[in-house]
Amino acid sequence: MKNHTVCNSGAAVQTEAEIAELCVHLRSVFQERRTSGYAWRKEQLMQLQRFLEEREEDILQALHEDFRKPQTETWFTEIHYLLTEITVALRHLRRWMKPVTVHTPLRYQPGRSYYICEPCGVVLNIAAWNYPLQLSLAPAVAAIAAGNCLVIKPSEMAPATAALLSDGLKDYLDSDAIRVVQGGAEVTASLLTHRFDHVFFTGSQQVGRLVLSAASRHLTPVTLELGGKSPCIVDKGTNIDVAARRIVWAKYINAGQTCISPDYVLVQSAIRQDLLDALQRAIDAMYGPGSRERGAYAGIISEGHVRRLQELMKGGSIVCGGGSDAQSRYVEPTILTDVSLSSPLMQEEIFGPLLPVIAYDTPEEAVAVVRSAGDPLALYIFSPQRHVYEYFMGHIHSGGVCINDLLFQAAIPALPFGGRGTSGIGRYHGRSGFETFSRLRSVHRKGTFPENALRYPPFGSLKFKL
Numbered sequence: 479m480k481n482h483t484v485c486n487s488g489a490a491v492q493t494e495a496e497i498a499e500l501c502v503h504l505r506s507v508f509q510e511r512r513t514s515g516y517a518w519r520k521e522q523l524m525q526l527q528r529f530l531e532e533r534e535e536d537i538l539q540a541l542h543e544d545f546r547k548p549q550t551e552t553w554f555t556e557i558h559y560l561l562t563e564i565t566v567a568l569r570h571l572r573r574w575m576k577p578v579t580v581h582t583p584l585r586y587q588p589g590r591s592y593y594i595c596e597p598c599g600v601v602l603n604i605a606a607w608n609y610p611l612q613l614s615l616a617p618a619v620a621a622i623a624a625g626n627c628l629v630i631k632p633s634e635m636a637p638a639t640a641a642l643l644s645d646g647l648k649d650y651l652d653s654d655a656i657r658v659v660q661g662g663a664e665v666t667a668s669l670l671t672h673r674f675d676h677v678f679f680t681g682s683q684q685v686g687r688l689v690l691s692a693a694s695r696h697l698t699p700v701t702l703e704l705g706g707k708s709p710c711i712v713d714k715g716t717n718i719d720v721a722a723r724r725i726v727w728a729k730y731i732n733a734g735q736t737c738i739s740p741d742y743v744l745v746q747s748a749i750r751q752d753l754l755d756a757l758q759r760a761i762d763a764m765y766g767p768g769s770r771e772r773g774a775y776a777g778i779i780s781e782g783h784v785r786r787l788q789e790l791m792k793g794g795s796i797v798c799g800g801g802s803d804a805q806s807r808y809v810e811p812t813i814l815t816d817v818s819l820s821s822p823l824m825q826e827e828i829f830g831p832l833l834p835v836i837a838y839d840t841p842e843e844a845v846a847v848v849r850s851a852g853d854p855l856a857l858y859i860f861s862p863q864r865h866v867y868e869y870f871m872g873h874i875h876s877g878g879v880c881i882n883d884l885l886f887q888a889a890i891p892a893l894p895f896g897g898r899g900t901s902g903i904g905r906y907h908g909r910s911g912f913e914t915f916s917r918l919r920s921v922h923r924k925g926t927f928p929e930n931a932l933r934y935p936p937f938g939s940l941k942f943k944l
């Protein structure tokens with residue numbers, strides 16, 4: 479195996495044997511209970527906060543190097559996002575760690591019943607490239623808050639960010655307990671041959687299946703944060719200009735390379751043309767001439783990804799945009815109509831700045847389109863009418879929902895974030911992340927007095943009514 483490193487406080491590690499050694503080392507650190515206490519968790523979270531604050535310039539530069547991510551977008555969607563997660567964890571950690579007392583039925587008293595959230599042990603976070611810092615570190619915040627030893631495997635597709643994490647974190651975090659391993663599929667596969675106590679994966683459905691299968695050999699619980707086709711339904715009663723601005727903002731941030739990006743729009747036929755006009759106006763206002771030169775619009779992660787998007791574009795008529803250049807990894811904000819539901823554009827997750835707009839006449843028709851693509855990660859509905867959005871929420875299952883806006887369901891730390899069915903297994907963010915990386919342990923405690931003689935045989939003719 480080549481082209482990967484395990485970053486630790488000493489020399490870089492290069493071989494499978496060294497990955498095995500790392501796993502043994504982390505387990506021994508965990509068994510010393512070094513990471514379990516409140517003080518260690520708090521210190522590591524504060525150090526992560528320091529890393530984000532002190533290395534801000536390097537982070538902005540690394541993400542720009544990886545795919546020309548605009549600085550403001552990096553600040554909001556990566557740095558600020560992570561700082562908020564850390565603040566929430568620090569604010570609530572003591573309470574999250576407290577035992578939770580539950581009711582003990584009268585017939586089992588006297589005694590106290592409670593459960594505690596204990597660390598899982600040694601956990602692995604495998605990250606995707608599209609939010610390379612956020613997806614490497616947000617699960618890490620939860621794993622640290624829950625008191626685990628941790629391996630972070632950033633995506634090899636964003637090498638500058640992966641290198642920054644690998645080189646930078648060891649100056650801030652306890653590298654005896656938290657390590658960054660760089661590499662691609664081969665390295666991840668090697669890591670997965672070892673026993674972890676939880677595997678957290680963000681990425682494609684295809685690789686998610688491989689991760690689930692590898693983890694099953696050790697009966698390791700897995701969280702899968704996957705993608706899919708998240709629809710945005712626009713009902714005729716809505717404010718079209720506001721809906722269009724919000725859709726354009728959510729679609730073209732990160733150049734559409736967002737797992738909860740609106741993959742396509744379903745619009746009621748009566749307002750189809752008005753919405754198309756409003757979407758074009760919004761694109762002109764936000765991504766008009768010069769936005770590329772000003773660095774206000776992200777690039778595509780690789781030439782291969784540009785070529786994939788160029789192929790997808792053939793599945794519809796281009797209403798606006800359509801320009802692309804593989805060499806400079808650029809695809810213009812694009813809107814398409816006349817899209818066949820059987821084209822790859824509507825069969826694959828787009829994961830780029832192409833927005834198909836499809837008209838529907840009845841809500842049943844819209845539901846049928848969405849259902850044909852599996853359970854989406856996000857469902858977006860624009861309608862002022864409760865019965866309309868309740869209809870769609872009732873008939874379409876999804877990981878999360880945002881009504882009359884987009885993306886915010888993932889930005890609120892107190893809302894559990896994750897998919898359903900084909901879009902994923904499990905949740906994180908805020909307390910739900912802490913619980914994902916914890917094991918609930920139930921305890922019932924009694925004294926040795928008084929004794930209840932009725933519990934012991936022989937029971938004679940006594941009859942219990944349970």
Ligand code: NAD
Nearest residue numbers: 605606607632633662663666667681682685703704705737
């Ligand atoms: P990917 O599945 O190709 O890669 C994800 C990770 O898996 C990377 O670290 C990669 O090194 C590793 N990997 C790749 N092939 C592997 C293999 N054969 N065996 C073991 N490990 C392997 O995904 P990606 O292209 O990085 O990310 C895009 C996908 O991630 C999209 O589908 C997107 O919707 C999804 N995503 C989901 C979320 C979420 O929170 N639900 C967030 C971001 C991205």
